[in-house]
Amino acid sequence: MTDSTAESDSAIQPRKRVTAEHVGTSNADHAGELRTALVETLRADRKITSPAVEAAFRAVARERFMPDEVALDVAYGVDRSVVTKRDEHGVAISSVSAAYIQARMLEQAELQPGMTVLEIGSGGLNAAYIAEIVGEKGHVVSVDIDPEVTERATRLLDANGYAGRVTVTAVDAAHGVPDEGPFDAIIVTVGAWDIEPSWLNDLADDGVLVLPLIMNGVTRTIGFRRDGDHLVSTSTEVAGFVPMQGAGQHAERVFLLPDPNGNNVKLRFDSDVPADLGNLDGVLATERTDVWSGATIKHQTSFADLHLWFAWYLPGFCLLAVDDGTDLAAERGSWFPFGVVRGSAFAYLAVRPALGGAGVEFGARAYGRDGELAAAALVEQIQAWDRDGRHAEPSFAYWPTGSDHSSISADATVMTKTHGAITISWPAHG
Structure with a gap:
């Protein structure tokens, strides 16, 4: 420790x-x-x-x-x-x-x-x-x-x-x-x-x-x-x-996606690893897909709760790390290391200029045959956060093993842990 x-x-x-x-x-x-x-x-x-x-x-x-x-x-x-x-x-x-x-x-x-x-x-x-x-x-x-x-x-x-x-x-x-x-x-x-x-x-x-x-x-x-x-x-x-x-200690699982030059994009999963990540073989050699959400934010404004939203409401959520020499490394500053896997594709959070130069628009970039599907899954949750989460503060509860889970509120989302469960309740999100 x-x-x-x-x-x-x-x-x-x-x-x-x-x-x-x-x-x-x-x-x-x-x-x-x-x-x-x-x-x-x-x-x-x-x-x-x-x-x-x-x-x-x-x-x-x-x-x-x-x-x-x-x-x-x-x-x-x-x-x-x-x-x-x-x-x-x-x-x-x-x-x-x-x-x-x-x-x-x-x-x-x-x-x-x-x-x-x-x-x-x-x-x-x-x-x-x-x-x-x-x-x-x-x-x-x-x-x-x-x-x-x-x-x-x-x-x-x-x-x-x-x-x-x-x-x-x-x-x-x-x-x-x-x-x-x-x-x-x-x-x-x-x-x-x-x-x-x-x-x-x-x-x-x-x-x-x-x-x-x-x-x-x-x-x-x-x-x-x-x-x-x-x-x-x-x-x-x-x-x-x-x-x-x-x-x-809880070990995350890391999967390497090599690009044609032998550099890697790393997908890091805390839990709930998608069943067949072998479908991502060769994914970085495919054409990139971009999908934009319409959700914007001004410069110098925190959007940390968007990351939290993804962690709770986006199945297949993962964190990204990239080697120098990859296309993603060359584009640092236009994306953030939060992603999702869907089928034979992965997508990650991206931004482009918006608001007349005073801010950015959120979107998703994806690689793989199912790129449209993966990008759409990420964009759907960006829009849900923009609608239900960005102006509200979530609350949490922890329910140890043996506690009465029937008392968990109907609007709470549950995440299972080793010794109990953590719940999140986001006002306006049911």
Whole structure:
């Protein structure tokens, strides 16, 4: 497990981190100025909304929990995550979260002085924030499956005055945390495919669970509270995280589509893989089909809920990744990595200029003999989102195995997980 990342790894330039410890008071003053500026930005963006979270962000020096090579402007970037460990393939497996998502998750957790809080995925910085909020009478337990991560977190927390206030343990949290709990709040800082039964067992009856929940490849950080035998969402935030390791790990399936030059387009499926992907053999050698939806959006406007809509309402949904050298790589900037497979074709989300140069129109590009079919399936859901989803906020519920599923609302859509089911209810969508 890890501390968490933002939507994607940020490229960190190898510049020496400057702090008072290294080169003097002037740099400590600069760090303080950046800290103040960060807080003001997070307040203006409504990521910080409470005095308690604001005070924590003003009290904790982010740079002291970063690797030495990280520059101050990176440490205090609003949406910059910092990788602290990679595996043998170069994949990030531990990181310091972007400031905006740390602030937002702390707000989602509704922390108060005196609380006992479990952090799943350790790194040090987030635990320091939590310790500041719960105060001397509170307690923080931070766990991670990787002993190297917990050793680093322990060292940094102790060096910055949090010894005795934060207990750091190397454990696979999917199996629970021995001799700890119940917890007033549990904050999960890794991408979780499901909610582990042990987390619900360790959560106080009136506690809050905040976690990045992966739903068919698309993640939302959701705050949950109990409602009888199930959980209901109290808040959501767009974010991406490195996936959980250990017993809670869920492997996606990746299929390679080679082009005539030997480069690949990769189709990544979280679940519900179409039955015969062999029908896509040679698909990139076929002529491309374009279909446009008529749905438009202005520049600088978020459409993240369109991705979520696809994940829930588009059978055959997948994520795309492309090699340099493919036709898709040459067209980056005109499409997004969300697609669908239909028959002997796949389609992906595309845009073209619209609104007199002030925005774009959504559409689909497809390859394969069934290109019209695949593109039409994607465009149909773009139009459905444009009609029913783009101006509404969905709500979620989680129904553990053994809960009364007959109580699920008729307008909710159900997604089955290992230990239960997640539902989404989108106003006006039945």
